[in-house]
Amino acid sequence: MLKYQDVAKKIQQAIYQQNLPKGTQLPNIEGLIQQYQVSRTTIIKALNRLERHGVIYQIQGSGIFVRQPKKQGYLNFLESHGFSVDLNDLPGSSQVFNVDVMQPNVKVKEYLQCEDDEYVYYIKRLRLVEGKVYGFEQSYYRKKIVSYLNKEIAENSIFSYVKDICKVNIGFSDKYFKAIKLDEDIAPYLGLNAGDPALCVEEIFYTSSGEPFDFSQIIYHYDNAKFFVQSHSK
Amino acid sequence: MLKYQDVAKKIQQAIYQQNLPKGTQLPNIEGLIQQYQVSRTTIIKALNRLERHGVIYQIQGSGIFVRQPKKQGYLNFLESHGFSVDLNDLPGSSQVFNVDVMQPNVKVKEYLQCEDDEYVYYIKRLRLVEGKVYGFEQSYYRKKIVSYLNKEIAENSIFSYVKDICKVNIGFSDKYFKAIKLDEDIAPYLGLNAGDPALCVEEIFYTSSGEPFDFSQIIYHYDNAKFFVQSHSK
DNA sequence: GAGTGGTCTAGACCACCGG
DNA sequence: CGGTGGTCTAGACCACTCA
Structure with missing residues (x-):
């Protein structure tokens, strides 16, 4: 340490x-x-x-x-996936739909900077916090870097597994987000209707040696998921 | 420097x-x-x-x-108000509806940690980027710290004015955000309909000596406003 | 093993806040 | 003005990557 x-x-x-x-x-x-x-x-x-x-x-x-303590019920946006070091997080769980190995489509391939013959894990799961549906996540991990995944791992924390078991050092991330109108494919997962609002976040995580290893798209429930970010000019 | x-x-x-x-x-x-x-x-x-x-x-x-250059059309979420140092930002403007002095309501008073007899500036404006409606902003500045504001200042950058003219050093900020359903009062400002999605961001900015001086609520257009955040584990 | 970034130290001096 | 955080330095040593 x-x-x-x-x-x-x-x-x-x-x-x-x-x-x-x-x-x-x-x-x-x-x-x-x-x-x-x-x-x-x-x-x-x-x-x-x-x-x-x-x-x-x-x-x-x-x-x-x-400094001001965090507002109740809001999730730290920057630490919501990778960089959480601390305690006092809300109890979360995941309902996993599938864990598949496949060749990435064009978009995923570009985000993850994959070679032509590379494979990725494709995981689809529902994220729950305190029993409430929080978000619907589709994520892709490069098999080259995360060589094995299964349903049990995906039900818990993939990131802990990647860090602790695969010994991958997480370096930095890019997150892109905006509000969207839910389509009829995804709305049912969140228990909402097509046309309802949602927060759509796309994240790319890189190892500390600068290689992208995870691309995820998460559609957050507009009522259940709230975030905060603290920023500093220094 | x-x-x-x-x-x-x-x-x-x-x-x-x-x-x-x-x-x-x-x-x-x-x-x-x-x-x-x-x-x-x-x-x-x-x-x-x-x-x-x-x-x-x-x-x-x-x-x-x-590192990867910023994706086109996405705004740096953390620098979207206060901490912008750089160049290559998109051309923006504002349509100002009012600049009033008033006593804060309970919520604003609490966020800004106002004394009982304090006054705040209340500004309502539409933010435009490249001619497109980006967001609808309602913001409050403590008169104690920002002693004067007018329409002309609000049409340009309030933050530049606060920094350069009022000599206020900006220290840090808290931002809270989530997706919402637009109500019929605000939707028209964005040229949208009630029930359409939007990104709602509430921000509190503090001086470098730890005093809150600005509380803003911004409702972003779900199609026109897109953001990114870059994060690092170090 | 050579080369590179990261940590840590001790100490000088600067810049700001508040009485 | 005294006390406090912030910057800057030179240099030793550690940890990682890659050929």
Whole structure:
């Protein structure tokens, strides 16, 4: 475990465990250096990480403060698939329709930058949160990188499996999204009618060596799925 | 101008001006140190910044590469209001309906953490991009922080005005969003019908000293407004 | 194993906030 | 003005990729 990640984790845990309200001032940098016995730079790196993740904010000349807690019921959009490190997520499950190996169509092939003779896993599943239908997902994984998948894995977290078992390091992602009108093929999955609204998200995930390995299209239920993003100018 | 920001800007400009295709390898860190005459740490800070903004990606043991250019027609969700630093944005304009001073309602008051006797500017406007209706925005600015606004300012960029003229430093933001069904009050603004889909985004912007100064609700046209977000695990 | 990015350190100095 | 966070430096060492 890297030091700055470790320190960041510990500071975050301290905040959550003590249930510190927003605006609470943390010890200054000198204090944190003493507490965690690392260099100033390492503390700063940890703090910047927490700041980017919306846990704290720093004010030059003033101090370090606990930031607004996440609004209830909203999902962190950036961490909704890959980068979740933390706890306090809602209990989710998946209803898997199929896990097939196939050759990608033109669109998928381009997104995943596949060779001509490559195969991909095609998974269709319904995502549920607290028993409510959250979204309908169709995803494609390059067999070259994720060599094996099955229904059981897809019922749980594919990403945990990919990270922990396949030892794939996840690097970065692109997400594209917009509101759409549901068509009659997909609406029934969500228990909605054709013409109803939905949020359509297309995601491409890359390994840390820059290779795309997952393309997913997720159609989110317009009433059940709500998201937030925290952003920072630094 | 801070050195690392300056270096980041120059590297980014070099990429765009030479129109380097995705995957192009940049000089190694040693080379960049020589080129820009700053320390290793400063180069790394600049590179990390560019990486977070989706301009490049770095692979340990391998090199620094140009990342996928943004998909045409999609707006950077995180930079769509406050943090835009760059060029190549689409030409936008606004049709302003009103700029009023009023006392905030309960919801706005809470979001903006207003005192009991505070006033806010209330602005209603239609956002257009390339002549097409993009979204319908209702926004509130705390008079305490943004002491003056008028129609002309609202027709251009309120954020530029707030930053450059009011000397407000923008720190961070929270955005909440979901798909909704348009009601009959708002649909006409977008040239759509009640029941049509839309993307509803609520944003709160904070100054760099942690005070909220702007709350906005924007209803985006489901066909005209498309967004992307680039994310990184580091 | 050579080359490359990533982490970590100690310490100097700068920029900002608030009394 | 004192205290606080932010930047920048030089340099050591670690971790990864790829031929």
